Amino acid sequence: MTKEQLVAQIIEQCKKDGEPVTLEEATEMAEMEIKANSNRRYEKSEKKKKSPTKERKVDETKHKLLSSTKVLIEGFGAVTLNVKNESELTFSYEGNKYTFKLVRHRK
Numbered sequence: 524m525t526k527e528q529l530v531a532q533i534i535e536q537c538k539k540d541g542e543p544v545t546l547e548e549a550t551e552m553a554e555m556e557i558k559a560n561s562n563r564r565y566e567k568s569e570k571k572k573k574s575p576t577k578e579r580k581v582d583e584t585k586h587k588l589l590s591s592t593k594v595l596i597e598g599f600g601a602v603t604l605n606v607k608n609e610s611e612l613t614f615s616y617e618g619n620k621y622t623f624k625l626v627r628h629r630k
Contacts, residue, residue, distance in 0.1 A: 529553040
């Protein structure tokens with residue numbers, strides 16, 4: 524938008540608001556608005572921020588429970604397919620697939 528267009532827009536807006544403005548005042552207001560919009564600075568850091576890596580904590584109690592469950596299930600003749608961390612056990616029994624998911628509820 525050019526300065527002249529902005530001056531005309533300011534004059535029209537002031538007329539709608541019931542505050543008549545002279546051409547000099549509208550020109551000054553337009554210049555201030557243009558200066559305010561041109562002072563934007565965008566800076567980018569040269570260094571990329573590294574996101575912190577969280578170390579996964581192993582729950583020994585869940586590991587013991589799930590390994591005991593695995594031994595029990597294999598005693599029934601099931602075939603263990605997958606053990607995911609210490610929380611999930613997938614196995615096959617009599618042609619069907621099953622999954623045990625162990626969740627520890629915290630306070």
